[in-house]
Amino acid sequence: MKKITLFSLLFLVITSFLLSLNSNVHGEDPIPKFVVPPPPFSEDIFPCSDCHEDMEADPTRRELEEHTEIAEGFDHAKEQRWCLDCHNPDDRDKLRLVNGNLISFDESYMLCGQCHGTIFRDWKAGVHGKRTGEWDGKKLYRLCVHCHNPHQPRFKPMPPMPPPDKPKLIQQNKWKEDEIPRNPLGNIQ
Amino acid sequence: MSKKQNVKEKTQSLTRRQLLKGSAAGAATLAIPVGTADASVWQAFFQKHFNELDKDEMARVIERLEKEYKKDYGVDFNIETSDAKPDVLFGYGLDLSRCIGCRRCVYGCVRENNQSRDPQNHWIQVLRFKKGETWVHDLEGSEKYYEPETVPEEGYFYMPVQCQQCENPPCVRACPVRATWKEPDGIVVVDYNWCIGCRFCMAACPYGARHFNWSKPQIAKEEINPDTHYLGNRPRFKGVVEKCTFCIQRVRRDPGTYPACVEVCPVGARKFGNLLDPKSEIRYCIDNKRVFRLKEDLHTSPKFYYFFAT
Amino acid sequence: MPAYPIRNFFIALKEITRGNKYYFMWVGFLLTCITIGLIAYAGQLKDGLIVTNMRDQVSWGYYISNFTFMVGVAAAAVLLVVPAYIYNFKPIKEIVLFGELMAVSAITMCILFVMVDVGRVERLWHLLPVIGILNFPASMLTWDIIVLNGYFMINLCVSLYVLYKMAHGTVYNEKFIKPLIILSIPWAVSIHTVTAFLFIGMSSRPFWNAGILAPRFLASAFCSGPALMLIVFQIVRKVSKIDIDNKAIFKIGELVAYAMGINLFLFGAEFYKEFYSATSHAAHMEYLYFGLHEHTTLVPYMWTAFAFNLTAFFLFLLPKTRENFITLNLACVLIITGVYIEKGMGLTIPGFVPGVLGEIYEYFPTITERLVSLGVIATGGLVYTLLVKLAIPIYTGELRFQTKDSPTKPV
Numbered sequence: 001m002k003k004i005t006l007f008s009l010l011f012l013v014i015t016s017f018l019l020s021l022n023s024n025v026h027g028e029d030p031i032p033k034f035v036v037p038p039p040p041f042s043e044d045i046f047p048c049s050d051c052h053e054d055m056e057a058d059p060t061r062r063e064l065e066e067h068t069e070i071a072e073g074f075d076h077a078k079e080q081r082w083c084l085d086c087h088n089p090d091d092r093d094k095l096r097l098v099n100g101n102l103i104s105f106d107e108s109y110m111l112c113g114q115c116h117g118t119i120f121r122d123w124k125a126g127v128h129g130k131r132t133g134e135w136d137g138k139k140l141y142r143l144c145v146h147c148h149n150p151h152q153p154r155f156k157p158m159p160p161m162p163p164p165d166k167p168k169l170i171q172q173n174k175w176k177e178d179e180i181p182r183n184p185l186g187n188i189q
Numbered sequence: 190m191s192k193k194q195n196v197k198e199k200t201q202s203l204t205r206r207q208l209l210k211g212s213a214a215g216a217a218t219l220a221i222p223v224g225t226a227d228a229s230v231w232q233a234f235f236q237k238h239f240n241e242l243d244k245d246e247m248a249r250v251i252e253r254l255e256k257e258y259k260k261d262y263g264v265d266f267n268i269e270t271s272d273a274k275p276d277v278l279f280g281y282g283l284d285l286s287r288c289i290g291c292r293r294c295v296y297g298c299v300r301e302n303n304q305s306r307d308p309q310n311h312w313i314q315v316l317r318f319k320k321g322e323t324w325v326h327d328l329e330g331s332e333k334y335y336e337p338e339t340v341p342e343e344g345y346f347y348m349p350v351q352c353q354q355c356e357n358p359p360c361v362r363a364c365p366v367r368a369t370w371k372e373p374d375g376i377v378v379v380d381y382n383w384c385i386g387c388r389f390c391m392a393a394c395p396y397g398a399r400h401f402n403w404s405k406p407q408i409a410k411e412e413i414n415p416d417t418h419y420l421g422n423r424p425r426f427k428g429v430v431e432k433c434t435f436c437i438q439r440v441r442r443d444p445g446t447y448p449a450c451v452e453v454c455p456v457g458a459r460k461f462g463n464l465l466d467p468k469s470e471i472r473y474c475i476d477n478k479r480v481f482r483l484k485e486d487l488h489t490s491p492k493f494y495y496f497f498a499t
Numbered sequence: 500m501p502a503y504p505i506r507n508f509f510i511a512l513k514e515i516t517r518g519n520k521y522y523f524m525w526v527g528f529l530l531t532c533i534t535i536g537l538i539a540y541a542g543q544l545k546d547g548l549i550v551t552n553m554r555d556q557v558s559w560g561y562y563i564s565n566f567t568f569m570v571g572v573a574a575a576a577v578l579l580v581v582p583a584y585i586y587n588f589k590p591i592k593e594i595v596l597f598g599e600l601m602a603v604s605a606i607t608m609c610i611l612f613v614m615v616d617v618g619r620v621e622r623l624w625h626l627l628p629v630i631g632i633l634n635f636p637a638s639m640l641t642w643d644i645i646v647l648n649g650y651f652m653i654n655l656c657v658s659l660y661v662l663y664k665m666a667h668g669t670v671y672n673e674k675f676i677k678p679l680i681i682l683s684i685p686w687a688v689s690i691h692t693v694t695a696f697l698f699i700g701m702s703s704r705p706f707w708n709a710g711i712l713a714p715r716f717l718a719s720a721f722c723s724g725p726a727l728m729l730i731v732f733q734i735v736r737k738v739s740k741i742d743i744d745n746k747a748i749f750k751i752g753e754l755v756a757y758a759m760g761i762n763l764f765l766f767g768a769e770f771y772k773e774f775y776s777a778t779s780h781a782a783h784m785e786y787l788y789f790g791l792h793e794h795t796t797l798v799p800y801m802w803t804a805f806a807f808n809l810t811a812f813f814l815f816l817l818p819k820t821r822e823n824f825i826t827l828n829l830a831c832v833l834i835i836t837g838v839y840i841e842k843g844m845g846l847t848i849p850g851f852v853p854g855v856l857g858e859i860y861e862y863f864p865t866i867t868e869r870l871v872s873l874g875v876i877a878t879g880g881l882v883y884t885l886l887v888k889l890a891i892p893i894y895t896g897e898l899r900f901q902t903k904d905s906p907t908k909p910v
Contacts, residue, residue, distance in 0.1 A: 137444030386618020428618025
């Protein structure tokens with residue numbers, strides 16, 4: 001027992017030393033844990049272990065029988081990648097980084113940041129992606145997957161709000177007193 | 190044919206009658222309201238400039254305005270008069286590589302800032318440019334009234350324009366009565382009770398950021414935002430100029446919230462923060478991205494930075 | 500309280516309410532126009548400036564166009580003052596008063612045009628010294644207010660003082676009047692310069708942001724005002740006993756020719772600069788003279804103005820046509836119309852088209868705007884008519900005021 005404590009202490013000292021060395025070399029702070037809303041799971045899909053716990057993981061790349069919707073629409077460097085490059089085969093409630101570290105779904109930015117490094121850097125600074133909250137206080141971050149579907153990350157086109165009224169020449173004061181037009185955004189704020 | 194003519198005649202006589210009716214009512218408003226029980230008419234008439242009001246006068250003005258707005262819109266208003274926070278200079282960033290031209294910001298702003306719905310008043314103008322043909326300095330090549338099924342459109346990019354909160358604002362210099370000025374936190378504001386409506390500032394603004402209330406602004410009661418600031422989003426009057434204030438009523442709270450356009454943008458193209466804080470988002474943009482400002486050759490020195498994150 | 504000032508007031512009042520049927524027809528016409536203007540203005544007061552065609556894209560329109568033109572008309576006085584008092588040119592010295600009265604009524608119109616243009620007319624007291632806040636010296640509009648009112652006061656003082664003295668049968672005091680007259684010369688230059696500076700100072704509007712605008716303002720001002728004077732002189736000569744020397748009229752015509760020559764030259768210089776260099780700033784001039792993206796509302800007006808100005812220039816320049824009253828009057832009408840288009844709508848509107856964000860909104864005044872402007876011009880016309888009606892008999896010696904020494908007899 002004592003040995004374990006000693007070992008773990010030593011481990012901590014070494015890692016922190018290495019980490020500090022690391023930060024000196026690259027001038028980067030360790031990645032803090034960002035406060036984000038829960039990940040936008042499809043309904044009743046999480047935890048994945050509900051179904052996957054008793055299943056044997058098959059690491060071969062193949063056509064899936066389940067999750068066909070995701071598989072068919074998959075468009076994220078699909079030649080190079082498939083499910084288990086990101087989803088952890090043994091504990092399906094976790095994601096797996098390339099170095100083998102497991103992370104939870106609300107830390108998925110670490111996973112995305114592995115490839116999209118510059119965007120991850122901007123995101124951490126609050127410049128890539130949407131922020132709400134307080135400019136000089138608490139900011140609400142969003143996970144990459146809140147805006148980008150990880151399986152088809154390209155933004156979907158959306159209908160624009162109506163264009164402004166074009167000024168028209170009037171010859172006489174035809175000022176209408178009809179109902180006041182509503183804001184197309186309504187009360188959504 | 191005869192039906193058409195009939196309709197035409199009808200509308201003509203109607204407009205003529207309306208004109209006469211209008212003239213009579215107009216003449217009535219001309220009459221000096223001597224002896225009217227409503228003293229607020231005179232109080233409004235003699236109201237001093239915002240910066241010259243002492244504490245008691247300010248309280249009375251706010252009370253009167255809240256009462257008037259309640260009467261006009263049937264909603265309880267709260268009008269803040271909060272000062273600029275110390276060591277703050279607001280700056281804004283807009284990522285042109287992200288903006289998809291969806292105009293959510295335009296209508297989010299309208300809603301937050303109680304802009305008139307009819308006639309329409311928009312503080313944000315979203316311009317569309319054809320990629321490869323024109324650049325943002327050739328504004329004549331832009332289109333404001335684009336209306337496709339979906340955005341973004343292939344081969345186009347978008348640039349929203351609003352008040353650039355210049356450090357050297359030509360509009361402030363133009364105003365003959367100092368009804369508009371730059372606050373210590375860099376926001377250019379208007380005292381809607383002092384503006385005479387000469388529109389010199391509108392001619393002087395290189396960004397089309399100032400808008401005039403050509404008639405009495407109309408807003409549906411249910412869509413009123415009652416959380417207001419005296420220098421910001423309180424309802425305006427007929428015949429005065431208004432403009433974007435970086436949502437002064439939001440950003441001056443403690444702690445300050447982001448402007449409405451920042452929060453409503455679905456692609457996160459809008460960035461906001463304190464230029465004097467090296468850790469702010471806007472400073473990150475300036476330090477790490479290639480930023481430019483609109484019409485920089487005019488030396489207005491805007492605090493609104495366009496950039497490309499990628 | 501002595502009775503004679505009151506009696507003198509009634510003498511003056513009687514004079515302006517007396518006249519032949521043409522006088523009453525003219526005054527009645529002006530009053531009708533004023534009434535129409537007032538009704539239109541009441542509608543504008545009630546609904547706001549939405550009844551005009553001005554919008555955020557073109558935020559100044561017909562009112563400000565008329566304002567700039569009228570500032571030019573106010574120059575009429577100085578073109579008479581210079582030959583009259585500096586060079587002692589006798590024929591003009593006799594009629595300089597009519598120029599000063601025209602300046603007074605032109606400035607009245609200027610002030611009225613600004614008043615109908617503002618959104619909150621009841622707040623104009625914010626401009627007053629002490630009780631209001633004047634953003635001086637930063638705002639060019641405050642400079643304009645000061646110089647216009649100053650010019651108004653100078654001309655009013657000089658003309659009323661001279662008339663008052665004449666009405667008492669005495670000679671005015673040169674020592675008192677001379678400094679004011681001398682002052683009025685640079686002051687007249689200043690009202691044009693400052694009004695031009697108001698436009699020039701806006702870096703946002705490349706069309707106006709050109710130094711040449713100030714000399715052009717002066718040159719065109721010395722065309723329209725004096726041309727109007729020439730017509731007035733002929734009317735005055737016809738309806739009263741005042742004899743206005745042809746020499747004075749031809750001299751003024753000659754000065755107008757020079758002014759128009761300079762104006763055309765400056766215009767040509769500007770035209771060349773815009774179209775030879777052909778930067779994006781040329782879009783405004785292009786809109787004005789060739790139309791921009793099929794927007795051509797002002798094009799026919801501008802070429803008409805150019806043709807009128809050019810024709811008038813030659814008619815004024817050649818002694819033969821200048822000294823023939825038919826061609827002279829034709830030239831006057833042409834030059835007034837030409838300058839009215841060029842310096843009114845032709846100056847104000849293209850500053851906004853295309854707009855600062857490249858938008859093209861083709862402005863054209865509504866009926867309300869035109870009626871209100873008609874009312875304002877009629878007001879100026881009425882002011883001038885009444886002043887001249889009073890001045891003429893004083894001038895000819897037919898009307899004399901009473902002093903405290905004069906015998907009290909019923910008037």
